[in-house]
Every structure is written in C-alpha cells, then in structure tokens.
Amino acid sequence: MRIGLIGAGAVAPFHITAAAENDGLELTAVCDIDADAAARAASGSGAAVFTDHRRMLTAGVVDAVIVNTPHATHLPIGADAAAAGAHVMVEKPMATTLQDCDRLAELCRQAGVGLTIGHIQHYMPEKVAAQRVLATGELGAVRMIRDNRSTDYRPGSRSEWFFSPEIAGGGALMNIGGHCLDRSLWFGGGRAVEMLATTVHRFGAAVETDGAMLLRLDNGVGVSITVVSDPGTRGDLLTIVCDRGVIEIDPRVGTTVHANGRSRVVHEHHADDIQRAFTAQLADFAAVIAGAEPTVAHAHARHVVELVLTAYRSADEGRALSLLPAGVPA
Template identity: 80%
Template sequence: MRIGLIGAGAVAPYHCAAAAALDGVQLAAVCDIDAAAARRAASGCPDAAVFTDHRAMLQSGVVDAVIVNTPHSTHLPIGADAAAAGVHVMVEKPMATTLEDCDRLVAACENGGVALTVGHIQHYLPEKVAAQRVLETGELGAVRMVRDNRSTDYRPGTRSPWFFSPDIAGGGALMNIGGHCLDRSLWFGGGRAVEMLATTVNRFGSAVETDGAMMLRLDNGVAASIVVVSDPATRSDLLTVVCDGGVIEIDPRHGTTVHVDGRSQLVHRTHPDDIQTAFTAQLADFQRVVDGAAPTVPLAHARHVVELVLAAYRSAADGAAVLFDGALI
C-alpha cells in the first residue's frame, strides 16, 4: 500500500515512522502547501515524492491511500478528492466539523469504492489498550462513571493560527482536545450519549473557546464528566474509570493503575515508544480496513464525537442541557 501523507504538521513524523515500520506499506509521497515542511517530513524516506497540491499528488498515480493530516474543515474536500481518484482515506480526528460533512465524506468514499477510517489515536495508545483489556475481563464489574481531566494551551501564538479560526477549526479546545476526551469517555463508558450539559470559556482574546466542561449521560446510565483547562499551573491528562469492583486510573505520563479494595496494581508502565506504538497500530488497522476488515473505530462512533462537540456548543450557548437520540442537532 503506497501511502500519501497530506499535511506535514506536528504528528507527521509519527505517521512516517509508522509507514516505515510496517510490512506492505510504503510512504510514497508527502504533500503540504509549505514545500519545506513536506521535504522535512519526507526526509526519512528518500524515495517519497514531494507535492504542494494534494490534487497533483492524487493525479500522479503514486499513491493507493492517503492520510489526511490537515486543518479540520479541509477533511471533507480533501477526502472527497481522494475518493474520487479511487484512493483509500484515513482522516485525522475530528472526522469533519459538521455532521453534514461527516455524512458527505462517508458517501464520497462509498461512491468511490474506497475504504475510510478516522484516526482516533486514543484507541491505540498502550495505556488505554491496557485499561480496556482489564475491563474486558469483567473482574471489575460494570463501569458506572468516567472522569476525564485534561490540560491544554490555547493561548494565541502557542499553536498554528488556523486553530483559532472558528470556520477552519470548527471550534477550539473542545473540538480539538475535547474530541479526544469524548472519544475515550464513550469508549470506556460503553454507550452513546443521550444528554449533554456544557460550559465554554473564551480567554486570552481568543475567537474560539479555550476552556470547557462537559457532563454526559450515556444510554446505559454511565455518567461522564470532562474538563479541559487551558494553561493551568499543573498539567493533567488523567482518565478515571469507576467500576463496581474498583477504579482504573490512566495517565500517559505514568501508566495504567487498577485500584481494588485499598490495593493498587500497575498494569501498564509508560514507555517512551508508546505514542509511536499507537500510530503504528493505527496505520496497521487502516491497512486491514483497506483489505476488507472492519475498523477498530466505527465511523458511527467518529461521527458521534462530532455530534457531541456540536451539542456542547449548543448547550453552552443556551445555558441548558441538550437531549438527543442521534438525530441531527
């Protein structure tokens, strides 16, 4: 499978290393509107072609599949162009910035007869995989509650300007970092959300929200709380899963700990290669989907994450909870 990477941003090196690590996968091209950035990303693969226009890359015939690692609102048009060219598509999260665009992307790939996956990296991170394995044993009983605390930095100047454009990014901290939190909270909670109550805060003169809180009720009764805070004194990335028989704490800085009746057991210790391991596993999953397998992250789940971010914005604007059953909101 000849891969074309579209977008040479922060995670591009992980995608490139993943392609180099897998049998049957080749990084054939890198495309970015900044030619120097594209050349840097391709530097580890001397045979990779460099492009500054994704349409030229698609027309060249050098790729069988693409990874779309570009600003959020461009996922649909670039993915649709790839599908029209008969090229398989993996888009980074979020799937798109509107539900209509999510549906258009799915339709474009179906019409083009190509595979589509969404890069929700949380499902491949070793500390999250270790927690899911514990839950699958049933030893802790049912999940009752999920708490997710994340820090970020949404001060203007700390990241590319497009992150602060509502039209291009589709939102701020909740669309970006909150998307990861929603993804993993739904995954460990084991259901779909039926109620959302949210608050957003715009600080630093930002045009998009810099901070936010989301309270969710899932269709199986699980409660999930998510808080994203920008630029706190103490950084955090702690996911807590409360079960009938114990508590799982997941922190990528330390690992995954199971605590039962006053005793703790470390079931995964953080390793420096964990992030790269996740990106390699994600690309291997895409490779299997191209070969006809079902994706680890269903498209309906990826769409639901976008649905929930939009519900959070609506709840914050109206000052009230949003109830929904999967219909467009």
C-alpha cells in the first residue's frame, strides 16, 4: 500500500519511520505547502514531493494518506482524499467541530475508504501496559483518574497556527488536553456526563494557555485533568485509582503498579517508545483498510472533541454542564 504524508510537521519523522517499519507499506509521497520542509521530510525515502495535496491525490502515487496538518484542515483535506478514493488517517483532534467530525466520517463511509483517528495514546507502550493490568481485574474497578500535564503555549514556542482559534480550534485543552481526555476516557471505561472547566489566557495568546477539567463518567468514575503552560517543573503523570491499587504512568519513567504496600514496574521507559507507538498506529490503519475495526472508535474521537468544546463553554459560563440528553436524569 502506497502512503502519502500530508504535512511535514514535528511528528512527520515518526510517521515516515512507521511506514518503513510496517511490511506491505511504502511511503511514496510527502506534501507540505513549504517545499523545503516536504523535501527534508522525504529525503532518503524516494518519496515524491508535492506542495498541493490535490495534485498529489491526482498523480496516482498514493492509496492512502496521513493527514498531519492544522486541525481545521482535517475535514477539507480528508474530504479531498476520500473523493479521490484514498484511505484516510487524520491526526487528533478528529476535527474542530462536531459537524466536521460527522461530515468526515460520512464522506469516508460514502466513498468506501477506511478512516482512523491518530489518538497516539492508545498505542504508547506505557499506556498499553497499564491497560493490560486493568484488563486482568487484579486491581478491581477504576474509581478515579488524575491526569497532570505540562506544556508550553508561549508565543514563539510553537508554530503560529496553534495560536489561531479558527485554525487550531482552541489552545492547550484542544491540543494537549485532547490527549488527556483520550487516555482518561479509555482507562475510565465510560463516557463523560458532566463537565466543569477552567481556562486561563496568558502571554497575550488568543487561545487558552492553561486549563483544568473535572469530569464525571457515566459509570461513576471521576476524572481530573490539569494542563499548565511553562511551569518550573515539567511533567506528564497519570494516576489511576482502583479498588485494590493504584497505577502510575509517566512516559519518562514507565508504568508502576502499587498495591498492598508493594510496587512493581510493568513497563520501563525505552527510547523507542514513541516510535513503537507510531508504528503500531500505522499498522492499525492498515488493518482497518483490510476490514478490521479501528482501535480508536470514531465515536470516541468525536467525544473527545465534544468534551473540549463543552469545556470551553463551561469555562465561559462559569458552571458545570451536563452532557446527558435532555430529559435524562443526572
């Protein structure tokens, strides 16, 4: 299967290596509006270079595409790919509105092409190790999740489009918070029914630079997520509290299970962890094209977008918001 990468941004090398590491897949094209960036990304791969994704799609050199572009472009580029008969994988978030999420899924369905959403947390080895422990039942039910992330949303710290509400769809919560929501919902095993959020705008940015979300899932699990920009101590720590123990996940360290006063490491950090995740994610895309169900359901990816948008509304209105349908008791 011939893969075209659209967008030569920060994670492009992971996608390119993933294509090389998966049997039966070949990177045949790289597209970016910056010709130099596209050429650098394609260097040594033999892939053709394009600056217009539509020309790439009509050149007859790809069977599937990875859309690694600014958030608001996921729908239009995905729609162009589907219309050309190319299978589609889009980076998270799925889109910036629920209408765009639904439209992307429908267009791919109508075109008969595969669609996956790149929620990379589902493939990270330290997260997979935690999920394996939960699946054994040894710790009992999940009761509470705490997810703390640092980031950097100072202007100049990242590409300018991240600071455009129209293009990015939001700031720290849409970007980093999307990862937190993805993994917290996965480990929590439910859908959110209530949201209370706070957003902070610093550094003169047009989008939120910091934020916090408190969620209640439909199975009673409580989730707290905090994203702080440019703190003195950087971190990424997810804690899962279960009936009979606690799992701590730090991608810089690994995954540790604590129960009955004892601890055991179930995954130690390895330098190749991120690449292993991207390689597994692309293998999942190939499996979906072959007829398998995606590891990350479209409904899950859509719900992540729904929750970020609900968080923005909660912060604006200064109150908790229900995600239950009208007439359903809380």
